Amino acid sequence: MSIDLPHPLVFDAATHSYTLNGVTIPSVTRALDHAGLVSYDMVREDILERKSVLGSLVHQACHFYDEQDLDFNSLSEDVKPRLDAWANFRAETGFVPRRIEKRYVATVNGMTYGLTVDREGFFKKDEAIIDLKTSAAVAPWCGIQLAGYALGVPDFEGKIMSPLTLFYRRRRMIVQLCENGKYKKFDFSDTHDANIFISALHITIWKLHHGSALRKIEEAA
Numbered sequence: 688m689s690i691d692l693p694h695p696l697v698f699d700a701a702t703h704s705y706t707l708n709g710v711t712i713p714s715v716t717r718a719l720d721h722a723g724l725v726s727y728d729m730v731r732e733d734i735l736e737r738k739s740v741l742g743s744l745v746h747q748a749c750h751f752y753d754e755q756d757l758d759f760n761s762l763s764e765d766v767k768p769r770l771d772a773w774a775n776f777r778a779e780t781g782f783v784p785r786r787i788e789k790r791y792v793a794t795v796n797g798m799t800y801g802l803t804v805d806r807e808g809f810f811k812k813d814e815a816i817i818d819l820k821t822s823a824a825v826a827p828w829c830g831i832q833l834a835g836y837a838l839g840v841p842d843f844e845g846k847i848m849s850p851l852t853l854f855y856r857r858r859r860m861i862v863q864l865c866e867n868g869k870y871k872k873f874d875f876s877d878t879h880d881a882n883i884f885i886s887a888l889h890i891t892i893w894k895l896h897h898g899s900a901l902r903k904i905e906e907a908a
Contacts, residue, residue: 688756694790696801698727698803700758704717705800707801712792713800713801713888713892715800715802715835715884716832716840718891719736721890721894721899722891723884726885730753741821742820743840744763745769745837746805747862749834750787752770753787760790769821771868773819775868781810781811782815786807789803790802794884796888798843798889802835804836805818805851813857815858816860817862818833820861821863826875829875833861833875834880834884837853838850838853838885860873
């Protein structure tokens with residue numbers, strides 16, 4: 688089950704966490720971090736911060752582009768080619784976004800978490816969950832991240848469906864936006880990813896209930 692963000696919910700970008708009615712709930716990213724599936728501890732802080740800022744700027748540009756409200760003159764030289772990559776992806780594949788940077792609260796197996804999906808829409812004839820990346824590499828854990836989104840994003844028409852039903856009917860993909868203006872598409876189809884994400888969420892919530900704090904971390908988008 689998932690719902691649109693209610694008014695009592697607050698998102699903390701520093702920790703990728705959500706507070707719902709005063710109670711902290713993890714995000715998809717935090718669940719992966721706490722379960723040990725992803726870590727940026729070996730990356731120098733200044734490099735990670737620079738990549739995080741670039742990723743945020745690229746996401747913002749793609750957001751305005753998809754909403755047809757982009758001021759192209761406002762783009763920096765390192766953002767322009769990555770926006771071109773996204774525009775090329777849309778033109779060449781015909782992807783039509785229905786949801787853009789949409790936040791939700793979801794519940795799976797009685798556990799609540801927050802999420803922000805980059806894009807949801809139709810890829811050819813299939814429903815698809817798409818995450819935009821500007822990082823140099825796409826790691827295997829991205830499939831687990833996408834599973835959290837596919838489980839939690841509600842049916843577009845508001846039909847009540849189980850998280851696993853939603854997961855199985857959706858394509859999951861990463862679109863890597865490169866500095867040369869080209870893109871690379873990565874599909875994730877391992878159905879075990881759903882159970883791995885659910886296990887990561889179990890571990891994270893157990894840690895939170897036993898005094899663990901959500902760490903502040905810059906994410907390489």
